[in-house]
Each structure stands twice: as structure tokens, then as C-alpha cells.
Amino acid sequence: MKYTCPHCGEKAFTPLQKALAGSYRSMGKPCPHCGKRCCNGMASIYFDSIVSVIAFVLIMIIYFKFDASQKMQSSILITAIIGISIVLSFVFRMFFGKLVEPIRRMQ
Numbered sequence: 001m002k003y004t005c006p007h008c009g010e011k012a013f014t015p016l017q018k019a020l021a022g023s024y025r026s027m028g029k030p031c032p033h034c035g036k037r038c039c040n041g042m043a044s045i046y047f048d049s050i051v052s053v054i055a056f057v058l059i060m061i062i063y064f065k066f067d068a069s070q071k072m073q074s075s076i077l078i079t080a081i082i083g084i085s086i087v088l089s090f091v092f093r094m095f096f097g098k099l100v101e102p103i104r105r106m107q
């Protein structure tokens with residue numbers, strides 16, 4: 001399975017390359033076929049913001065539910081939540097949304 005480049009229309013990006021191309025606001029990655037830069041579209045930005053809101057709410061719940069004697073467990077849980085949200089947005093970019101031209105273009 002490969003993703004189509006918005007510039008040359010070739011199926012040039014593997015899911016991993018697409019995930020590494022970053023978001024709409026990043027510089028993107030050059031297409032292996034035509035060399036022009038591509039990045040993930042708005043869908044990944046929406047998904048990222050949903051994931052970070054959920055992660056924030058969970059962290060707040062943990063922060064207020066656990067008392068000082070459970071500091072160790074709560075910090076492990078918070079680290080796990082941050083880790084999971086990073087993995088989720090990476091997986092989303094690998095399999096969902098399409099590639100677009102980045103806003104910031106190299107001159």
C-alpha cells in the first residue's frame with residue numbers, strides 16, 4: 001500500500017514515510033519520485049488535537065485522584081498516556097488522511 005504524491009500523482013510514499021512527513025505546519029518530506037515537499041493534511045491536525053485534549057483530561061484526572069503517596073504510580077501513568085498519544089498520532093498519519101503540499105514552502 002502506498003500513498004499518492006500531491007505534486008506528481010505517483011504512488012511514492014510508504015505509510016512510514018507518510019507518518020514521518022509531519023503535519024501541515026511542518027516543512028514536510030520530499031517526494032522520492034519528484035523531490036517536491038509533501039506533508040500530512042488537516043485530518044492529522046484534527047486528530048492530534050483530539051488526542052491531546054483526551055490526554056490532558058486523563059492527566060488531570062490522575063493528578064487529582066492520586067495522592068502524594070502514589071506519586072510514583074501517577075507519574076508512570078502520565079508518562080504512559082503521553083507515550084500512547086504520540087504513538088496514536090503516528091499510527092493515524094501512517095494509515096489515515098492524505099498527503100498535501102505544505103504551507104511553508106522552500107524558496
Ligand SMILES: [Zn+2]
Nearest residue numbers: 005008031034
Ligand atoms: Zn512527487
